Amino acid sequence: MLGNVTASMAMAVRVAQLQDAGECRDDQAALAKSFCTSRARETVAWARELMGGNGILLENDAVRFFADVEALYSYEGTPEINTLVVGRAITGVGAFV
């Protein structure tokens, strides 16, 4: 979980730096979005799992993050679409259908 959070923070900070410098490309933003939200989804699942049955009680917060992450996972581009954006950038071939 700490590895996911640390890697996601590093990528998000770098993309923010590029954005501030006016140098952020769409595929870089798409890679960060796809990577960070996928890792976040994995991380909240582990958080809920390590709490056992208590992980699904609202008072313990872990399950609340499930809903938050599911929203982040889909809006401003789903992983499928962001992956297609990244794939087009690194191969020069668009696989959109």
Ligand SMILES: Cc1cc2nc3c(=O)[nH]c(=O)nc-3n(C[C@H](O)[C@H](O)[C@H](O)COP(=O)(O)OP(=O)(O)OC[C@H]3O[C@@H](n4cnc5c(N)ncnc54)[C@H](O)[C@@H]3O)c2cc1C
């Ligand atoms: C909390 C929240 C807030 C939002 N806020 C806004 C907002 O402020 N403004 C706004 O305009 N929209 C907003 N949206 C909408 C959001 O942009 C869409 O939900 C998102 O783009 C996915 O579109 P869709 O839900 O129509 O799914 P669909 O397009 O129906 O996609 C369904 C599934 O099919 C996949 N898919 C679709 N097309 C392809 C393809 N060509 N190739 C491969 N896979 C594909 C998708 O990745 C997804 O997994 C919000 C969504 C959420 C959940």
